Amino acid sequence: MKICVVHGQNHRGNTYRLTQLLLEQLSCEKENIKEFYVGGIGQCTGCTQCILKDENLCPHRLSMKPIVEALEKADVIILASPNYCMGMTGQLKNFCDHLGYRWMSHRPFDMRKKIGVGISTTAGMGAGKTAKELCKQLFWWSIGRTYSLSFTVNAIRWEEIPEKRILKLNRKVQRLAHRINSRYGKVHQSLKSRIMFKIMTLMHRNMEWNEIETAYWRANGWI
Numbered sequence: 001m002k003i004c005v006v007h008g009q010n011h012r013g014n015t016y017r018l019t020q021l022l023l024e025q026l027s028c029e030k031e032n033i034k035e036f037y038v039g040g041i042g043q044c045t046g047c048t049q050c051i052l053k054d055e056n057l058c059p060h061r062l063s064m065k066p067i068v069e070a071l072e073k074a075d076v077i078i079l080a081s082p083n084y085c086m087g088m089t090g091q092l093k094n095f096c097d098h099l100g101y102r103w104m105s106h107r108p109f110d111m112r113k114k115i116g117v118g119i120s121t122t123a124g125m126g127a128g129k130t131a132k133e134l135c136k137q138l139f140w141w142s143i144g145r146t147y148s149l150s151f152t153v154n155a156i157r158w159e160e161i162p163e164k165r166i167l168k169l170n171r172k173v174q175r176l177a178h179r180i181n182s183r184y185g186k187v188h189q190s191l192k193s194r195i196m197f198k199i200m201t202l203m204h205r206n207m208e209w210n211e212i213e214t215a216y217w218r219a220n221g222w223i
């Protein structure tokens with residue numbers, strides 16, 4: 001199993017710890033795990049060159065390239081972000097904006113057989129919402145199965161979390177790891193993903209709003 005993790009924060013806090021707990025339980029050799037921190041990527045300028053022409057025209061293509069390559073190779077893709085003001089971190093959102101051209105509605109890399117995981121922690125509330133927000137990005141990248149993993153720490157530091165809560169969290173992580181390990185290699189695209197892919201197929205067949213996208217869908221044999 002190959003895993004690509006995109007961390008939405010540069011520090012190794014609660015979200016990082018939770019992500020490591022999951023990684024420890026996945027059937028994957030350490031050398032097959034690639035982890036990225038996206039805080040250093042320049043802000044998306046909104047030039048839309050990636051969507052209208054070519055992602056290689058992006059001013060931040062050099063920062064994006066190794067991550068995109070790892071995403072393509074991975075069987076499991078994890079997006080991890082603390083809840084900041086009821087959403088993912090700005091850094092991770094900026095990274096996701098750079099992948100707008102990869103949305104199912106544009107030129108998706110075929111990720112229908114991949115598994116995606118959205119991970120988030122929060123102090124009080126909002127981790128579930130943030131993890132779902134991450135899953136939404138994964139869904140639109142065309143990932144066939146997505147899971148969310150969220151945790152309310154009720155503390156500032158990981159070490160301050162009561163043991164009872166950590167035990168509960170461990171069980172949650174174990175259940176998710178079991179699901180992923182047993183699905184690996186035989187991922188069935190979710191119904192929702194299949195329906196949306198079909199809608200996109202019809203859209204690209206009938207609208208032809210962007211020649212590059214129509215050609216891309218044709219070349220992939222999707223239309």
Ligand SMILES: Cc1cc2nc3c(=O)[nH]c(=O)nc-3n(C[C@H](O)[C@H](O)[C@H](O)COP(=O)(O)O)c2cc1C
Nearest residue numbers: 013014015016082083084085086121122123124125
């Ligand atoms: C800028 C910022 C915004 C935050 N917003 C919220 C919030 O809206 N609700 C909440 O319960 N906790 C909020 N928190 C707390 C974090 O979500 C929480 O401490 C989280 O576990 C931090 O994860 P980390 O250690 O991986 O950074 C915020 C923290 C920061 C720094």
